[in-house]
Amino acid sequence: MSLTIxxxxxxxxxxxxxxxxxxxxxxxxxxxPILAVDADPNANLAEVLGLAVPATIGDILDETLHQPEPLPGGMSKDAYIEYRLSAALAEGQDVDLLVMGRPEGPGCYCFANNVLRGHLASKAQNYPLVVMDNEAGLEHLSRRTTNNVDFFFVTSDATVRGLRSAARVRELIDELGLAVKRRYLVVTKAPAGQPLAGILQEQVAATGLELAGVIPYDPLVAEFDVQARPLVDLPAAAVSVQAAEELFARVMAAV
Ligand SMILES: Nc1ncnc2c1ncn2[C@@H]1O[C@H](COP(=O)(O)OP(=O)(O)OP(=O)(O)O)[C@@H](O)[C@H]1O
Ligand SMILES: [Mg+2]
Structure with a gap:
């Protein structure tokens, strides 16, 4: 069983x-090895990992769904799609990446999502660790793409609106009864070296999530993004890395 974050x-x-x-x-x-999963149709996890953008599951579905039969080698449609999907994996040295993308055709989205779930479950078996990036919004929760999670981090910037959105994520996890072992709030881009304002602390409490920690605003993250440099290469001294290391060492000590 892989551990999913x-x-x-x-x-x-x-x-x-x-x-x-x-x-x-x-x-x-x-x-x-780690399997990184980009479940955001507006995918950009490849760039922050410094991996070449692979074919997405959406791209492959667009091609294979409209492929006229008979299929090569007399394969069934399911077997053919599975075979073609092996091209959707971007292989790095220690991290491989699966990108969902978005198929073009109308009405394909739910189907694509079911294929992603099935494909993800079979691929994940080969990795001890799976790290999944999601799209903004709540649909991935109701579609149950984000289910069976060991560590679920809900991000919010240091704003009341961000924290209210985090509260809605928590409510939906509960309503849907998703299998989430441990869930945390992470406040991001807060001014470095300052406590959260009182009004934000109230909103943090109202999320019903345990605050794992705060990742301060880090000018180096902004600089890396401007230069399209992979964020996994951030130096250990970066303020975001230091805060993240402290946070993960505490809440994921067993990992
Ligand atoms: N700790 C940080 N310090 C400085 N800038 C940050 C920090 N975290 C994120 N950012 C910046 O905020 C912007 C949004 O970050 P990111 O893309 O990680 O958010 P996201 O939630 O994945 O966005 P989306 O909803 O579009 O997928 C980026 O420009 C990123 O550089
Ligand atoms: Mg994103």
């Missing part, structure tokens, strides 16, 4: 950045 939260609150920091942390502890 998932990140969700409002748009732009640092989900993808946190995934990179989790992966950086795991690699620094020699925990590999």
């Amino acid at each position: 998932a990140v969700a939260g409002k748009g732009g609150t640092g989900k993808t950045t946190l995934c990179a920091l989790v992966i950086r942390h795991l690699l620094a502890r020699g925990r590999k």
Whole structure:
């Protein structure tokens, strides 16, 4: 059984950045191989990992769904799709990446999602660790893409709106009865070296999530993003890395 770490939260609150920091942390502890999963149709986890963007599951489904029969080698449609999907894996040295993408055809989205879930479950068996980046919003929860998670990090920036969104994520996890072992709030991009304002602390409590920690605003993250440098290469001295290391060592000590 692989251990799954998932990140969700409002748009732009640092989900993808946190995934990179989790992966950086795991690699620094020699925990590999890792399967990274980009379940955001607007995919960009490949860039922060420094991997070449592979064919997405969406791309492959667009091609295979409309492939006229008979299929090569007399394969069934399911077997053919599974065979073609093996091309969707970007292989890195210690981290492989599976990108969902978004198929073009109307009405394909739920089907693509079911294929992703099935494909993900079979691929994940080969990895001790799975790290999953999600799209902003809540659909991935109701579609149950984000289910059977060991560590679920909900990101919020240091704003009331971000924290209210985090509360909705927590409510939906409960409502849907998703299998999530441990879930935490991570506040991101907060001013470094300052406690959270009182009004934010109230909202943190109202999320019903345990605050794992705060990742401060890090100018180096912004610089890496401007230069399209992989965030997994952030130096150990970066303020975001230091905060993330302290946070993960505490809440994921057993990992
Ligand atoms: N700790 C940080 N310090 C400085 N900038 C940050 C930090 N975390 C994230 N950012 C910046 O905030 C922006 C959004 O970050 P990121 O892409 O990780 O968010 P996201 O939640 O994945 O966004 P989306 O909802 O679009 O997928 C990026 O420009 C990123 O560089
Ligand atoms: Mg993102």
